[in-house]
Amino acid sequence: MNKFASALCALGLGVALVASVQAATDEEKIIERIKPAGSVCMVGDDSCGGAAAAATASAGGARSGEEVYNTKCMACHGTGVAGAPKFGTSDWADRSAKGMDTLLQNAINGINAMPPRGTCADCSDDEIKAAIEHMVNSAG
Numbered sequence: 001m002n003k004f005a006s007a008l009c010a011l012g013l014g015v016a017l018v019a020s021v022q023a024a025t026d027e028e029k030i031i032e033r034i035k036p037a038g039s040v041c042m043v044g045d046d047s048c049g050g051a052a053a054a055a056t057a058s059a060g061g062a063r064s065g066e067e068v069y070n071t072k073c074m075a076c077h078g079t080g081v082a083g084a085p086k087f088g089t090s091d092w093a094d095r096s097a098k099g100m101d102t103l104l105q106n107a108i109n110g111i112n113a114m115p116p117r118g119t120c121a122d123c124s125d126d127e128i129k130a131a132i133e134h135m136v137n138s139a140g
């Protein structure tokens with residue numbers, strides 16, 4: 001009876017071991033299978049390969065000043081809402097006399113009714129700057 005019980009016990013242990021080994025190899029197989037899709041590639045990382053880096057740059061690269069202006073700034077600067085310097089007018093010639101550094105700082109931090117970053121929370125400083133240049137260049 002005792003012998004039988006320990007044999008059963010050993011058998012049970014054996015089954016459990018086999019099952020866990022099996023689970024481990026399945027897991028490895030799964031990791032191996034999903035690896036190519038889940039590999040992380042940073043911009044500028046050599047392991048990405050040139051094609052991947054180029055794709056990243058064109059898909060998620062900086063927006064042009066015109067794009068940022070059209071989507072984020074035009075709402076106010078297109079018509080001059082709340083005293084906003086109006087696109088395509090001498091308003092911008094007056095503003096640009098302050099110098100780009102000042103304009104950029106004021107656009108980033110906000111000034112009077114001008115909200116910080118013109119409400120474009122995900123705009124980089126360079127994108128904000130490009131949008132300002134687009135508006136300054138429009139000055140008639």
Ligand code: HEC
Pocket residue numbers: 068069072073074075076077081082083084085095098102103104106107111112113114115117118119120123128129131132
């Ligand atoms: C909610 C309206 C609004 C939006 C949106 C907006 N602006 Fe403005 N902006 C203003 C107003 C109003 C002023 C005038 C502030 C003042 O000088 O009293 C202004 C002024 C500015 C100035 C001049 C700052 C200075 O020092 O004279 C810059 C540069 C500027 N905005 C850039 C931007 C850019 C870039 C965007 C888009 C990313 C943007 N704004 C979006 C309302 C807006």
